[in-house]
Amino acid sequence: MLTLYSMPDSGNSYKPRLLLAQLGRPFRHISVDTRDGDTHTDEFLTKNPNGKAPLLELEDGRFLAESNAMLLHLAEGTGFLPGDAYERALVYQWLFFEQYSHEPCVAVRRSLLRYDHMKPYATPERLDETLAAGNKALSVMEKQLARTEFLAGGSYSVADISLYAYTHSAEEGGFELDAFPNVSQWLHRVANQPEHVPMEWLPEQT
Ligand SMILES: N[C@@H](CCC(=O)N[C@@H](CS)C(=O)NCC(=O)O)C(=O)O
Secondary structure (H helix, E strand, O other), X not given: OEEEEEOOOOHHHHHHHHHHHHHOOOEEEEEOOHHHOHHHOHHHHHHOOXXXXXXXXXXXXXXXXXXXXXXXXXXXXXXXXXXXXXXXXXXXXXXXXHHHHHHHHHHHHHHHHHOHHHHHHOOHHHHHHHHHHHHHHHHHHHHHHHHOOEOOEOOOOHHHXXXXXXXXOHHHHOOOHHHOHHHHHHHHHHHOOOOOOOOOOOOOOO
């Protein structure tokens, strides 16, 4: 069985949990808390030298880090990842966008405001910077979603799962989603996909 080391409150960790739930793939879940140093123990670092969650352990014992790499691997051969080369590249486009232009501001601002251990880093300059960059990322999504139902076109894909994770919780980072009506409607569409689970969902332990 697959094993996922993930942090319940983290959007990066939510991405593979959501896809696994939607694929109906059972997995063992091991909760880690980065604030307790769980990802910096010698044991964890042998599994992921980067010391970050989520981390996926495949059935054969191999490990895979990086949430978006997990989405691509798990979605292979399913309707969550197009077969056509260009359509697939559009999914990659949004996954790279998520990691470079969205997560570093939308997710980071949420953690600056939400977690006590991040408070020393929540300077007014940092909050201003992440707000401006996050609003820019949301406006890029807004323009795309004025044209297509989902981010990479007409079909729900792992691009939507990846960007849903931190967009649906963006208000916790002080972003005003009412200013982005197409994004808000897309959030509802994503939440209404079959077998959707909320961020708090964790599989029952066997
Ligand atoms: N690019 C990585 C980011 C993972 C990441 O930043 N995880 C955070 C929790 S959301 C973490 O483990 N932080 C602990 C640390 O950096 O020491 C991914 O998408 O999986």
